[in-house]
Amino acid sequence: MTTTLEPPAGAPQPTGPEPAGAELSSADAEAARSRARRRARRAWPVWLRWLPAVGRRAAGIAQVVTLLASRLWGVLRPRLAIVSAMGWLVLLAAVVFGVAGFVLGWQEFVYLAVTLLAGLLVAIGFVFGRASFRVLIELTPRRVVAGDRALGRMLVANTKAKRSTPARIELPVGAGLAEFVIPPLAPEAEHEELFAVPTNRRAVIVAGPAVSVRGDQLGLLRRTVRWTEPVELFVHPLTARLAPSAAGLVRDLEGETTKTITNNDISFHALRAYEPGDDRRYVHWRTSARTGQLMVRQFEETRRSQLTIVFSSDRRWYVDEAEYELAVSVMASLAQQVIRDGTRVSVVSEKQQLRTVTLTAMLDDSCRLEPIASPYASPREFARQATLRLPPPSVAMIVAGSLMPLTDFRAIERLFGLDTQTVGFRTEVGATPRLASISGLRVGTVGELADLQKIVRRMS
Template identity: 60%
Template sequence: MSAEPRAPRPPSQARIAARAVGRSLAASARSTGTVLVGAGRRAADWAEPVTGVVSLTGWLILLIALVAFIGAAVFGWIELVFLGATLLAALLVSIPFAFGRMHYRVQVALQPTRVVAGERAFGRLAVTNIGQKASIPSRMELPVGAGLAEFIVPALPAAGEHEELFAVPTSRRAVIVAGPAISVRGDQLGLLRRIVRWSDPVELFVHPVTARLKPSAAGLVRDLEGEITKTITDNDISFHALRAYQPGDPLRNVHWRTSARTGTLMVRQFEETRRSQLALLQCTERGHYASDDEFELGVSVLASLAVQVIRDATRADILTEHLTLRTATPTSLLDDTSRIEPAVDAFESIRSFVRDRTKRLPPPSVAIIIAGSTVPLGEFRSAETVFGPDTQTLAFRVEAGATSRIAKVAGTTVVTVGALTDLAGLVGRVRP
């Protein structure tokens, strides 16, 4: 006969008590850890005015000195004592160099604040001593883009001013940030660095090179007074027909003469008219462009088309994977084009990019898609299926150095742009 399974024994009182003690100790440890971490952060914040002056090199010197003293105590090597004392003395000698207070007014200005890539731009750093006494010489650092400009400010009398001019590199489209200007006090070895910020950063917009297009270029803009569609609506300007009145119809649409003649209230129906609505999209996926120059050509094509659309007062939505560009003025649009950066794996295809970025927009009358030379023509064709039959799709395929041409791929017009100088002629030949 098989033995009956035994019922599990209930835990003993000692085991229950041990578990309760363990949970209590764990909770106490967590609470103590939280308190210690908070106390450590408060202590670090309190000591930051002092510890923040020590540079990374200074902390490394201090660590080596400490290791040297420990090694001397363990191994009895007198050489390590001399090494640690020398390093510690160097750190102590650097302390007086960090003392002192300056009274400056610092201004950073860029002239001009907006340029086209390749044009010259200059910056001005003006330092004024607003203190009551003469200042001692100091060093100013000014980040400019990815670089760092360093200036030596000589001793200035009260109300004295020192000015430095510098050139800003503008060879490529970008938003170049100059500043903030900081003064650095410290020793020549860089063990201690006392930094004071004197100004806010300023921006220089390097706009892309653009081509001048003709007003109301063919293929981009339709009738600004509105074009008639086959959609029937109750409010518009193009009369279509009469129908019987239904509750809720506005009385202003009642055709009183016909109503009096038929004895039945009749209201007007209209054909819907639409203003031109443009969707201009640039795919900035890095893998869709053969080179950086080709990517910049794509941005220039986008900027050229967008600026002319804004000048023509056409309603437009201008988009990339991560940006919705402002269309209030050409200047604001060009400022935003300066911020366009290549995207990496933002969308799996151009079709998914176009679908996602236009799903909340009104149906456009013209959709323009800009991409690089590595995109297959079939990708442009698939993007056309995102829109309805009333939308004309144009694809601008930038291919630096290629022969500029216009071709039809199914219902999509594909414009290959090999050079920006060809853009005006190509746009003039496009027929939707």
């Protein structure tokens, strides 16, 4: 028996044998393949043809669901935020004990779940109610030196047309939290609370925002209303008063002469032969007439005094926090005197460049300095990047801790030109004040802030 194999339904049918030796052109071959693909698509099941449309509809439905879910979460989030972490823990425990009680048949677990849920229901009653206050936070003074006393004042006024209910207001002060109980207030009545601000350490202390709190005594539910913005108290570092004229290291305020030769300035240096392009205003006619050749003046460049202080906040170079605070005081004392003298100064650290437009701005920014892990490979790399866009200084000062090697001071000094006078200051709490020199670089060791003026006087 002979069996004939039939091609599957929908498959492309042969068009007959081709003549021997006949070859299809590339265009004919492409047309044949296109016809075969169309026949294959027509042979697909009907439901497969709707897949692209179904995919587009599914994507549209997913977008609508996502939009509705985000809006629903925006509505529910403020309401769910009143449940504290303790409240969520109690709710979870109630569910667990309830399920375990019904599954295991233990009535004790069911009673415990009901008790926990009852506690949550009772707590809901404590979050209802609305207060209307006008709250004012004042710090007096706003800027103090470390160790000085600073006081705070909170004034609460009832702005509602009826008597207010007792309220509890929380006021964050630095790392602490102050709580005040506000008694019932008549319309437009005021209540004042005074508090002391700890200022034993240099810092920026933030007081506020003041928030009123409604909730149960167990802390299951907690609803807060914010009434004020944060207020900053600047605790400036201790500083020492130094001798005028940039601590005795910068003696001029109008400009100092450098060894750079320029074609136009104030300080005359020498005469040279005229070259094409020279300004004829600087031709020295008397000498030109005597020598028979045009001669022009040369000058020594003068520049206005510019001082740069490189302060390292890298915690690797400090033994402890006291040594770091001493370094901040040394830096602030130097910059303070330079600003008072009217000399331009730039103060840079790994984290920020301090504002030096005014003395207050510099001291405010010094309050924000904290020991950090330096992102730079070496102190030289930090100094190079920090001073890259600063004007060339006439005096550079380097301030760091006792653990920074003298070789790193020397490496930073080599970043500046020969016209720059460079000095270094190392802080070592309790050390005897001394002055060392390495390849012409003078580095003073400061044991306490009172030693700074003595060391600066020896340097100058």
